[in-house]
Amino acid sequence: MADAYKILIVDDDPHICEIVQVYCEREGFISSYSHNGAEAMKLLVSFQPDLIVLDVLLANENGIDWCRNARAYTDAPILFLSSREEDEVKISALSYGGDDYVTKPFSPGVLMAKIRAHLRRVSKGRREQLLELPGLTLDFYAQTVNMGSESIFLSQKEFNLLSYMAQNVNRPVSVDALFQLVWGMESLKDTRTVAVHISNLRKKIEADPANPERIITVRGGGYMLVARGAAQVRT
Structure with a gap:
């Protein structure tokens, strides 16, 4: 049911x-x-x-x-x-x-x-709003995340961060872009706010948050969601 x-x-x-x-x-x-x-x-x-x-x-x-x-x-x-x-x-x-x-x-x-x-x-x-990545499924309609059979609870901002990176999977996304999308304003070089939320996100979806393999830090100020063989949005 x-x-x-x-x-x-x-x-x-x-x-x-x-x-x-x-x-x-x-x-x-x-x-x-x-x-x-x-x-x-x-x-x-x-x-x-x-x-x-x-x-x-x-x-x-x-x-x-x-x-x-x-x-x-x-x-x-x-x-x-x-x-x-x-x-x-x-x-x-x-x-x-x-x-x-x-x-x-x-x-x-x-x-x-x-x-x-x-x-x-x-x-x-x-x-049409279901995005499947290896080991990770995002449901944009219900705003939920599943890892295998396990549902992961994310805050609204954590979900927004993850979904934006998922739509740009395997491509670096700048801190400024993430801040503007999720908080709706210019970052004004505020990198800590995004870093704190990324850290919380890693604790929920990484096997070892201290050595992340899904969300990696990109030199120069950004993050990238890594997924080999990423699937497209299902239609």
């Missing part, structure tokens, strides 16, 4: 939530649901769904407003499920971040077909 897609259902009708959840589980998806917008927003952050099924009319909240706010936290497809059939409502839902619109009463089979179609696009996007 580690690779199962996660579906968040946001609807104030418990019966609808249960129906959608049952069909999701039949598909092998992991699902979670919420009946109100505030709780659903917290769940969005903690659950990190791959797709969201959202009602237009939530208790004390407009689902379209919820969708617009959710876009600050997720790029997951949002499929509206609603009894509202007016064109202006559909247009508004799709204009403010929605990806699809299904009217109630609905066919569970049609709903699941639409969910699968959107997840295929999500899957394609993920594959």
Whole structure:
């Protein structure tokens, strides 16, 4: 189940939530649901769904407003499920971040077909953001790093440093370039900040951080991620 897609259902009708959840589980998806917008927003952050099924009319909240706010936290497809059939409502839902619109009463089979179609696009996007190097895999979509079967926790800045070097594998990258990319400003000759983060990164991905073989220091002020037979980004 580690690779199962996660579906968040946001609807104030418990019966609808249960129906959608049952069909999701039949598909092998992991699902979670919420009946109100505030709780659903917290769940969005903690659950990190791959797709969201959202009602237009939530208790004390407009689902379209919820969708617009959710876009600050997720790029997951949002499929509206609603009894509202007016064109202006559909247009508004799709204009403010929605990806699809299904009217109630609905066919569970049609709903699941639409969910699968959107997840295929999500899957394609993920594959295009997977960079495989010998013994090291970077997932730009999930912002995770794996060494073999082991997942390595990196801070945001550590991941950004590693990903930039991985995209320039076997080529030196200057400290100034790394600083500007990760910190968004000129380094002003501040080499220590990058050095500290590189040191922390080495402790996590090097067999012997004191004698690094993956991230080497380049004479003249820079670093290089070394990988023999490096693979390209998978498509």
